[in-house]
Amino acid sequence: MRGWLGLCLFGFACGPAEAGPEAPPPDPPGKKVCTTADDCPGAACGRDNLCRPSGAGGAGLGELCADDEGCASAYCDDGVCSSLCGSCPSGAICSLDRLCRYRLAAPALSLGPVTTTVDGAQPVSFEVPADTGAVVVVIEDPDRLRVAARRLSRPDGMVLTDPFDAEAEIIPVASYPGAASVLIANTDDPRATPVPGAWQLTVGSYDPANFETLAPVPGAIERIHVLFEPLAEAGGTMDLELLLAPGTQLNAASATSSQVLIDLLDEVQVRLLEPIGAELGTVRYRDLPSDNDVIEDGNETRRLCEAHSRPGPHGTSINVAIVADLAYTSGHAGGSPGPPGIYGTPASCVVIERLGGARSTGLLMAHELGHYLGLRHTTELNGNGDPISDTPLCAAGTPVDQCPDYENLMFPTFPLGRELTLSPAQIEIARRSPWLYERPL
Numbered sequence: 001m002r003g004w005l006g007l008c009l010f011g012f013a014c015g016p017a018e019a020g021p022e023a024p025p026p027d028p029p030g031k032k033v034c035t036t037a038d039d040c041p042g043a044a045c046g047r048d049n050l051c052r053p054s055g056a057g058g059a060g061l062g063e064l065c066a067d068d069e070g071c072a073s074a075y076c077d078d079g080v081c082s083s084l085c086g087s088c089p090s091g092a093i094c095s096l097d098r099l100c101r102y103r104l105a106a107p108a109l110s111l112g113p114v115t116t117t118v119d120g121a122q123p124v125s126f127e128v129p130a131d132t133g134a135v136v137v138v139i140e141d142p143d144r145l146r147v148a149a150r151r152l153s154r155p156d157g158m159v160l161t162d163p164f165d166a167e168a169e170i171i172p173v174a175s176y177p178g179a180a181s182v183l184i185a186n187t188d189d190p191r192a193t194p195v196p197g198a199w200q201l202t203v204g205s206y207d208p209a210n211f212e213t214l215a216p217v218p219g220a221i222e223r224i225h226v227l228f229e230p231l232a233e234a235g236g237t238m239d240l241e242l243l244l245a246p247g248t249q250l251n252a253a254s255a256t257s258s259q260v261l262i263d264l265l266d267e268v269q270v271r272l273l274e275p276i277g278a279e280l281g282t283v284r285y286r287d288l289p290s291d292n293d294v295i296e297d298g299n300e301t302r303r304l305c306e307a308h309s310r311p312g313p314h315g316t317s318i319n320v321a322i323v324a325d326l327a328y329t330s331g332h333a334g335g336s337p338g339p340p341g342i343y344g345t346p347a348s349c350v351v352i353e354r355l356g357g358a359r360s361t362g363l364l365m366a367h368e369l370g371h372y373l374g375l376r377h378t379t380e381l382n383g384n385g386d387p388i389s390d391t392p393l394c395a396a397g398t399p400v401d402q403c404p405d406y407e408n409l410m411f412p413t414f415p416l417g418r419e420l421t422l423s424p425a426q427i428e429i430a431r432r433s434p435w436l437y438e439r440p441l
């Protein structure tokens with residue numbers, strides 16, 4: 001169909017001799033030409049725009065494939081079963097490349113690369129569409145410098161983030177080695193609403209070894225991606241890739257019948273997913289090599305995430321590694337939020353250790369996933385609060401178990417065995433995360 005239309009370059013006369021309504025080309029003998037899957041009742045529309053039987057392999061949309069025959073849609077795109085857009089299945093959108101995809105797995109707006117100096121970089125601009133509920137900017141540097149947003153401003157020029165000016169941050173951001181994200185908004189401050197128009201962002205790169213202060217260094221940021229989550233979509237489905245170190249006594253082969261993992265995931269549902277209107281989607285299990293049983297420090301955590309994170313069947317999975325001993329803490333999330341849909345970076349997973357009980361481990365996982373969706377600690381150990389108005393702040397010197405936020409899921413040293421909760425504003429932020437793939441309101 002597109003063969004002859006493609007010849008109609010500017011200045012060339014071509015096409016049918018008779019003027020008239022655009023006539024579709026005749027179907028080749030024994031074949032039916034299609035534009036979308038809807039043109040092929042009971043069959044699939046292949047990449048050659050011909051109806052063909054569904055692939056014998058029968059893998060569904062978003063599942064992994066080796067070739068077209070392995071997909072029910074008869075279209076294997078870059079290792080993932082896809083479909084030319086007609087009526088996309090629930091949760092999928094028609095992507096720019098005319099394939100049905102989950103939004104998080106579709107090509108994002110790309111702003112990079114950008115060269116950074118000690119003074120920052122040239123600002124980049126991105127247009128926020130109307131009716132946007134959340135925006136995530138992902139800054140990625142394969143050179144593994146520490147990266148972060150250096151300045152973020154709204155279309156009217158109001159600065160929401162600038163760690164180098166004297167003002168308090170309206171949208172606080174964190175730096176992270178290799179990849180870092182900015183969530184608009186990780187706060188319920190009305191000034192941070194993702195209003196439509198041209199936003200401006202300056203990125204920075206920093207000394208990766210310096211955790212205490214931001215020490216700018218020159219660098220090159222290869223990619224800046226911007227993801228938009230429509231206002232009409234909240235809650236949704238969370239896919240997980242659970243990576244199991246052998247020292248946990250958990251393994252992929254017996255995972256689906258493991259009472260420990262069943263109870264663990266149930267705790268994640270009760271404490272995090274149900275409150276934010278989300279549900280578990282596809283959960284897959286993989287075994288980690290035994291050298292991941294004990295993780296000594298943050299660098300080892302980041303190496304694990306870089307080496308073992310995978311997109312999962314829909315390109316949207318959050319990777320969580322469960323190890324026997326996370327020697328320096330109990331749980332570590334690769335950012336708040338974690339970089340949605342980006343894999344193989346030091347920030348591309350959450351690592352937790354297996355605690356004594358399945359429910360305790362699930363509570364720990366719910367807390368770290370809360371970070372990965374964009375929530376910060378209600379009161380940091382240094383006394384700073386989160387940017388959320390309805391979470392209490394624990395005053396300096398208060399015994400931990402008397403802090404007013406002690407029973408919030410995002411308190412940094414939360415108690416086990418209690419019914420930890422999220423505040424309404426925390427719920428509203430988490431349920432708008434692009435990590436949750438779409439389920440219309």
Ligand SMILES: [Zn+2]
Pocket residue numbers: 367368371377411412
């Ligand atoms: Zn935490």
